[in-house]
Amino acid sequence: MIEFNGVANHDLNRSGGAYRVLVTEFYDGAVEGLIQFTESGPVYLFRMVGDVNTRPRSWDLQPMPWNAIEEFVRIVAPHLTPKWPVWVPVWKFPTPEIEEAMMAQTQSILDAADDAVWQIKSDDLYGFSHCTARRLHHQVA
Amino acid sequence: MAGEIFRRFGTEPESLEKLAAAAAAAEQALGIHAVSVTARETSAPVSVALREEVERHFRVIETPTRKDKLHWTIELPMPVTQEVVDQFNQLFGRAGP
Numbered sequence: 001m002i003e004f005n006g007v008a009n010h011d012l013n014r015s016g017g018a019y020r021v022l023v024t025e026f027y028d029g030a031v032e033g034l035i036q037f038t039e040s041g042p043v044y045l046f047r048m049v050g051d052v053n054t055r056p057r058s059w060d061l062q063p064m065p066w067n068a069i070e071e072f073v074r075i076v077a078p079h080l081t082p083k084w085p086v087w088v089p090v091w092k093f094p095t096p097e098i099e100e101a102m103m104a105q106t107q108s109i110l111d112a113a114d115d116a117v118w119q120i121k122s123d124d125l126y127g128f129s130h131c132t133a134r135r136l137h138h139q140v141a
Numbered sequence: 142m143a144g145e146i147f148r149r150f151g152t153e154p155e156s157l158e159k160l161a162a163a164a165a166a167a168e169q170a171l172g173i174h175a176v177s178v179t180a181r182e183t184s185a186p187v188s189v190a191l192r193e194e195v196e197r198h199f200r201v202i203e204t205p206t207r208k209d210k211l212h213w214t215i216e217l218p219m220p221v222t223q224e225v226v227d228q229f230n231q232l233f234g235r236a237g238p
Contacts, residue, residue: 023170024207027150027177028163032208053151055159088170091205106207125163126170 012037012061012118012133021128022069023088024106027052029125030088034069035061043068045113046120056123060116060136068109075105086127147178147195147213147233148187154235161221167214173202175214188233198228 018035025032031048044061045068065071073082079098080089093099122131160176168174180192192213195201200216218225230236 025209026170026206027179027209027212029166031206051150053159086170089207090171091207091210092203103207125166127166 012120012131017124017130018085018128020069020085021087021126022072022082023086023126024110026088026126029057030059030128034064034072035128036069042066044118045110047116049119056121057125058119058121061118061120062113062116064109064114065112068112071109072106075109076102088126145180145192147180147190147192147201147215148183149176149178149189149233150183150185150187152186152188152235154230155226157221157223157226160217160226160229164217164219164221168219171204171214173204173214173216174219175202175216178213178215179209180211180213181209188235190232190234195232198232 016037019038019041021030021033021035023030023033029052030046031052033046034043035046036043043064043066045064046059046061049058049060076089079093079102082089091099091102093102116136118133119136120128120131120133122128124130163176164174167176178195192201195215202214202216204212204214206212215229217229227236
């Protein structure tokens, strides 16, 4: 059973900026990754919507299991060193075999994402220190 | 790799404000005052430059992402000046008329 901790009651417009961000894809800013707005709040997978040249950028937020960031870090930590509050790992590993294993194991985490429930906009390209949010029609029960 | 092609998304000339903001954001997050390119093929509108041409003017750093193994960053001088922007746009064939 996947636990989407607190997503149903979470109001992003009452949150400040991001508490921590793990950027898994970037191009002149964050494209995809994991984000948490408060220390004990829900974790979301963010995915950029639209064009990389649009400012501010928009991202859809999909609820993730509460421990998704910790699990992702646990998997890659033997090879990559986390840096908070914003971590943008450069995806380099000692061997192709290790890289393949890291890809598969982290994909299994990202595959747990539920349907998008929020869309956020920000001109802070990596840190999400400020953003505006709107609820999408689909809501987690 | 000889003849490697860098692709930068978009085709319009880029402004000083946009390049400076992107480079500053990368400096804070990645520790490199730089902007992105990719060497992978894409059907999206891009402007292109030969890697060796870019390297004559800027330092380039291999920065693969989880899905884009051919992602690179081009380090820009700090501060980004109009001269730098003009050089960058010219390299990618985005110079104005």
